[in-house]
Amino acid sequence: MSRTDVAQFAIGVDYGTNSVRALVVDLADGSEIATHVFDYPSGENGILLDPKNHNLARQNPADYIKGFYQSVGGAVRKARRVAGFSPHRVVGIGIDATGSTPLPVGADGMPLAMDKRFRDNPDAHAWLWKDHTAAAEAVEITRKASRSKYRYTSKCGGMYSSEWWWSKILHCKRTAPKVFDAACAWVELADFVPAFVTGNLDPRTMARGICAAGHKAMWNEAWGGLPSKRLLNGLSPGLSRVAEQYADRTMTADRKAGLLTDEVAKKVHLPAGTPVAVGAFDAHMGAIGAGVRPGTLVKIIGTSTCDITVWPLSEHLPDIPCLCGIVPGSVLPDMYGLEAGQSAVGDIFNWFVRHVACGEPAGAADGHAKLTAAAERLKPGASGLLALDWNNGNRTVLVDARLAGLLVGQTLHTTAAEIYRALVEATAFGALTIINRFEQYGVRIDEVVNCGGIAEKNPMVMQIYADVTGRAMKISRSAQTCALGAAMAGAVVAGKKAGGHATFAAAQKAMCGLKPKVYKPNAAAHKIYKELYALYSQLHDAFGTTAWKGNLHNVMKKLLDIRNGARK
């Protein structure tokens, strides 16, 4: 690959669930000239688990720091082999991370887990987004926050999640008071890394992103920032200390968090003083990298999904019940960021292959390939099966972690491939439910852009999504939209004068693209899936809501009718 003499670059650093990736991108056309991945060394695939408590998921903050050095350093080293690249042409760095992944920090702003007193205490480590230990706290926060004067939960769909900031911190305060007391402050991973690499770890003045604050900590200008001292101390006396050790303002990702310190710069072979953007969540940066704009829904499909769209701040937007979040500036600075999601998608397919259908985890990749090949040959409706995609609860629109999976329609002839396909279809029905919710509240969805490994590698899944939703499924050109979006933030904070981009819109125009393959809905398949979706909705409401009244006597019979029709 060869670059022009004037080529400029940015680096996006994407902190995922199991690894961190750095990506070096050409600002002229978005081409990705080098990438380096660092797998978190601690725990199981980077996650600290507790065999006695499936709900617990923590991470070692030391992995994050080492991960920055290794991933960015490695990517720069690889990029140097590309003609036209030079570290001096890296105009900026952007960082995204999973979240809500809060970590307690000490007086020096460094993670408590790196203090030898707390090295072996999982509660002093980072509380990974998928940690579900704080279910009871989430229920309590939802109840109290919804009743308070400001209806703090109105911007997060009326429900506060066990995966989020306050639930986790409150759970820590109650179950690990020594950790809580030793913590001077709490920081989101997405804010910690920019703060660390730019050398400002003071919890009161560090750059706190609106993305994490708005989506997970109930930050909103309408009530002057974080929830009131009264609410917090009403949950647990002294909890307000966490808010006191927070910033007075939050920032969008087009703003600078600071400049790369000498020490960090040296370790990653970049010039000191390189600007670093305010951090944001992976999905939000990914949406930018996939070209999100009003009317475009970006689906980031992985183990779970994050579904993101935006809506101009200048236009009216009602509160949309049961969305994960509506936060001004959380994706693009001049737009509401709207976030929904499915608690499990790829995780459901993996579960079925690893735990049910194929015995040994060793055969998982092979299992997916075999089952996909067999499932692809099946006709819509021909299995007579229908599933609910709730094996990990339901994030949108039911916002209920205490739900579970369901499969109905099994006969004595049902095959593993049929079940596999039914699980894929279930996630597609879940996806359609989210699209419908957006549109019911006036947020139109004209285009769906998919990102992530499943979208790229599994045409069957994408065709089923097109057939179920009756919409074309487009695929983002980049396989690393989160890192790409982060790199775009790096370009924007550098600014046009420094060789970056003036705005996200300009960066998207230059750097985003779609793959040529578009999955278009098949009319006949869509017709059958409409019938199945009606049954899905019936099960959804019967098992997921308290208002529904009826019986389900029609379900198995209708599935048989659809099956008999489909097999003709």
Place this chain on the structure above:
Amino acid sequence: MSRTDVAQFAIGVDYGTNSVRALVVDLADGSEIATHVFDYPSGENGILLDPKNHNLARQNPADYIKGFYQSVGGAVRKARRVAGFSPHRVVGIGIDATGSTPLPVGADGMPLAMDKRFRDNPDAHAWLWKDHTAAAEAVEITRKASRSKYRYTSKCGGMYSSEWWWSKILHCKRTAPKVFDAACAWVELADFVPAFVTGNLDPRTMARGICAAGHKAMWNEAWGGLPSKRLLNGLSPGLSRVAEQYADRTMTADRKAGLLTDEVAKKVHLPAGTPVAVGAFDAHMGAIGAGVRPGTLVKIIGTSTCDITVWPLSEHLPDIPCLCGIVPGSVLPDMYGLEAGQSAVGDIFNWFVRHVACGEPAGAADGHAKLTAAAERLKPGASGLLALDWNNGNRTVLVDARLAGLLVGQTLHTTAAEIYRALVEATAFGALTIINRFEQYGVRIDEVVNCGGIAEKNPMVMQIYADVTGRAMKISRSAQTCALGAAMAGAVVAGKKAGGHATFAAAQKAMCGLKPKVYKPNAAAHKIYKELYALYSQLHDAFGTTAWKGNLHNVMKKLLDIRNGARK
């Protein structure tokens, strides 16, 4: 093994789904001195299938004839090696068979399928009990028969099944009129074999058993035998010809069908003139062989179950809705025979092992062993799973073939062994539903005796049945209760003078027994299963009935609560 000089024997011949077994039994103590099994050579495991129509299941009648010669001949040959046995000491033969398995016969009384014109026509073969091609006819017969003056369906639970005599014959008349027209008469397999081996194949005078007639052909003395000409011709003009080519009376299994012909006797190395009992269904003979009496429920657990008990003719017995049948004399001559059943039990476990969990059918036996070993270690309720046992429809109490399986409560951690156990539990809940139905109508169940391979070989299944039902599970001593019961019929038709037994009660006293191992319910497990059964009943009614109204919002949450409690 050595016998006394005065030992007497009977032979039971049991026509199963895939093979026929002959059993030589000592009348003094029920000891089984020789057995021989003949696998039906035609089709797949003896069943003629249609890859395009999963509902079709036929058998080649030639296999039945060859099967009698081979199984009885083989058993006698083996018995001759036992000291004390001689063919002249065989006092009688009893025959049982699957059903309703009707076959069309020609002018000579021989199966139409053995006529070369019809050799390749599956409709001219035997319509095996599990053939479900006549679903539409069953619905129509139920409707018309229930409305008629005599409420013909009142003795079969209000529903006429697609597996039964008139449904199949009507379906043949409509879809294969050439076969129907060429058939001089129709005969149940359980009647055909005794008729053939005793040389009276005349459809008007051959011995027709009350068991097949009463349970499957709506024969009842209350309306003078078979349903009226009017009903039959109302279903299809000319259908009444089948009733005209039937006997005027039916007989209980303590009656002689006739004497073994010279030709047949020669082929099986027995004396000509050996008395042969009137035929009955396998499960009914099995119930006798397991020691059925008032208060005893015999569960014959195989691919499906047949649940049989009896009630004195002298005591009041109401019509019990949704039982498969209530027929005077169908099991014991002086008792009502009450039959219920589950459409699939072992078939569900086989399905899961073969089609879902273990990939290749080759590994099925190993799969069962592995999954059972893992499932056995699980605590009741600890998986958070609940299933409906309807993969093959529901025979009792919903009498609905158009139902299907259901599994709820799956998470991302659910294992194949947990699902396997949930399927076992589901069949136990189905079993409890049947027991409850009997007792609700005053037929008390004091004792449960289980027969069949699963009951003998899988202690986990039996313990779960005990824990779910809160009742001790006993196991029949004989592994071949159907053939044993048939042999007892042979002993009874021989009579006491000829060295047989005077009555079934006398035969049972001498020849039946239980295994020493009794599975007793564990109180703690029963308590948890009571909670799960309440949820099972909720799903049962929601999906299986039209009257139920409500929602199922509690189901997944309650399963989680039970799970969390069980894991403590």
